[in-house]
Amino acid sequence: MAQAVAHLNIIGFRAAVAALEDPFLRGRPYVIAASSGGRALAWDVSPEGIRQNIQPGMPLAAAQALVKDLILVAPNPAACHRANEVLEKVIDRYAPAWQNDGAGNIFLDITGTQGLFGPPADCVCRVQHEILDRLRIRAALATATNKLVTKVASRAIRPAGLIEVRPGDEASFLSRQNISLLPGMGRGLLRTAAATGIKEIGEVALLSPREAAALFGKGGPSLRINALGIDSSPVEGGERRIWSRRDLPEDIIEGPLIRAALASLVSEGGLRMRNEKLGARQLSLAVVYGDGLEVRSSARAREPLVLDRDIFAAAEALYAKTVERRIRIRSLGLGLETLGPLCYQPDLFEVQDPREALLQRAADSIQGRYGAGALRRAMALEAPAESGA
Numbered sequence: 172m173a174q175a176v177a178h179l180n181i182i183g184f185r186a187a188v189a190a191l192e193d194p195f196l197r198g199r200p201y202v203i204a205a206s207s208g209g210r211a212l213a214w215d216v217s218p219e220g221i222r223q224n225i226q227p228g229m230p231l232a233a234a235q236a237l238v239k240d241l242i243l244v245a246p247n248p249a250a251c252h253r254a255n256e257v258l259e260k261v262i263d264r265y266a267p268a269w270q271n272d273g274a275g276n277i278f279l280d281i282t283g284t285q286g287l288f289g290p291p292a293d294c295v296c297r298v299q300h301e302i303l304d305r306l307r308i309r310a311a312l313a314t315a316t317n318k319l320v321t322k323v324a325s326r327a328i329r330p331a332g333l334i335e336v337r338p339g340d341e342a343s344f345l346s347r348q349n350i351s352l353l354p355g356m357g358r359g360l361l362r363t364a365a366a367t368g369i370k371e372i373g374e375v376a377l378l379s380p381r382e383a384a385a386l387f388g389k390g391g392p393s394l395r396i397n398a399l400g401i402d403s404s405p406v407e408g409g410e411r412r413i414w415s416r417r418d419l420p421e422d423i424i425e426g427p428l429i430r431a432a433l434a435s436l437v438s439e440g441g442l443r444m445r446n447e448k449l450g451a452r453q454l455s456l457a458v459v460y461g462d463g464l465e466v467r468s469s470a471r472a473r474e475p476l477v478l479d480r481d482i483f484a485a486a487e488a489l490y491a492k493t494v495e496r497r498i499r500i501r502s503l504g505l506g507l508e509t510l511g512p513l514c515y516q517p518d519l520f521e522v523q524d525p526r527e528a529l530l531q532r533a534a535d536s537i538q539g540r541y542g543a544g545a546l547r548r549a550m551a552l553e554a555p556a557e558s559g560a
Contacts (some may be wrong), residue, residue: 173338175291176406177279177314178321179262179298182330183227184275186215187308188254189244201242204231205420212501214246214418218330228463228501246418254306261301265294270407272457272504273416275310278318280406292335299333315341319402323352323372341400346373355394357464360387372398413451413507415440422461422499429500433490434548436505437483442543445535449510450475451482456489457504460496468493475511478531479548482507 181187185203190196200220202213211231213220220241225234235241255273262269265288266279281294288294291314299312313324315336324334327348336344350356350364353372363386369375375383376398383391415436423429444451454476455469470489476482486505494500534546 173316175280175282175284175314176316176318176321177266177281177291177295177298177312178318178325179258179275179277179279179295179302180311180313180322180325180329181275181308182311183215183217183221184254185246185251186217186220186244187275188250189247190217191254191307192247192250193244196242196244199242200225200238200240201244202231202234203246204243205246205418210421212419212421254308257306258302261298261305265298268406270412271414273414274418276322278321278406281314292333296333315344317341317400317402318404318406319354319397320345320400322354323348326352342373342376345398345400346371346376348372350375353394353397355390355397355464357460358462359464360394363387407508413440413444413449413510414504415443415506416457416502416504418502419500422501424497424499429490429503430487432503433486433505434479434483436503437479437486438547439543440505440507441477441479441482442535442538444507444510445477445531446539447510448512449507450477450512451507452476452509452511453507454482454485454489455504455506455508456486456493457502457506458490458494458500459502461499461501463501464496466493469506469508471509476507478527479534480527480531 186201189201189203196217198219199217200223201217202220202225203215204211204213213225213227213229213231213234216225216227220238223238225237255271258277259271262277262279265284266281267284268280270278281291284294288297295312295314299310302308302310309331311325311329311332313321313328313334313336315321315324316338320336320341323345324336328334348371350369350372351361353375356364367386375395378386378395380392380395383395385391387394417432417436419432451472452475453469453471455467457465457467459465468489470485472485476485538545
């Protein structure tokens with residue numbers, strides 16, 4: 172039996188949620204932005220804004236120059252979190268494993284569910300209708316045999332619709348798609364492709380590994396494999412993963428600000444994990460550069476990570492291993508994975524610094540009483556304004 176994977180893509184997820192919260196926004200051009208000065212960026216854009224040539228990631232000043240009556244809307248993490256909970260409840264009914272980045276992109280592994288919900292296309296059609304019914308949000312859904320092809324397919328039909336790429340048709344489907352839809356093609360590589368006249372994904376697939384490396388650098392051979400529709404990455408189960416995400420109000424490269432953003436992500440994810448009495452044996456990190464290229468990596472821990480101090484040390488080491496380019500960072504995501512239950516007995520922290528353990532318990536207790544974020548480490552105070560988890 173061929174693997175069946177689906178990708179759900181909600182374009183402008185934060186903008187869509189904002190319109191649900193405030194009906195006044197419907198039909199108007201608006202952007203989600205955390206600040207209005209300096210190098211501030213438009214995080215998400217309403218459909219009316221996109222029709223007036225505003226794009227996510229555009230400098231806010233440029234967006235305001237295009238649309239004089241542009242409405243600025245502050246991020247609403249709580250509303251996005253509520254919408255994500257609804258999405259996950261719907262998806263959990265149809266997919267044994269799913270992977271949610273918290274920003275409107277969800278992969279579903281629906282292999283073996285045909286007996287319950289019919290062929291993959293019928294299954295994702297059910298998902299689409301239920302999301303529209305419960306959230307009043309239209310989504311693009313695609314189904315294929317792997318994650319990469321579904322991601323390209325859902326982007327090809329966005330902002331809404333449904334498409335199925337049948338087994339064996341992966342390469343032929345990708346061949347006529349615009350090169351900008353191929354994962355891994357950042358702005359720099361797109362400029363290289365444009366200079367050489369490459370417009371479609373199929374033209375990358377026709378390159379030899381040596382030609383791909385010569386044209387696109389050391390990542391060229393991987394791009395060629397992607398262009399052939401080959402992808403063996405699994406859909407990571409979402410039920411045992413705590414994911415925190417920060418979209419920065421402006422692209423940054425300064426070390427202290429990066430560390431502050433990481434510390435804030437660790438504090439947020441660590442609190443949620445400890446509240447569920449869990450420990451993490453693996454961390455994953457997602458970094459989006461200012462040119463749109465995303466890189467991911469993960470690392471396993473020898474012992475379960477519980478305290479923020481230990482999680483931060485592991486996250487900082489993972490960041491150093493992951494980020495190799497001297498380019499500003501637009502977004503950071505931190506996942507606490509391979510979670511296992513912990514019994515909060517007095518001997519839990521015996522092998523660690525008892526003072527740090529007591530401090531962590533006190534901080535968690537205060538945040539449990541007064542809300543997450545009531546206490547922050549001094550390092551995290553420099554962190555730029557954050558978006559939803």
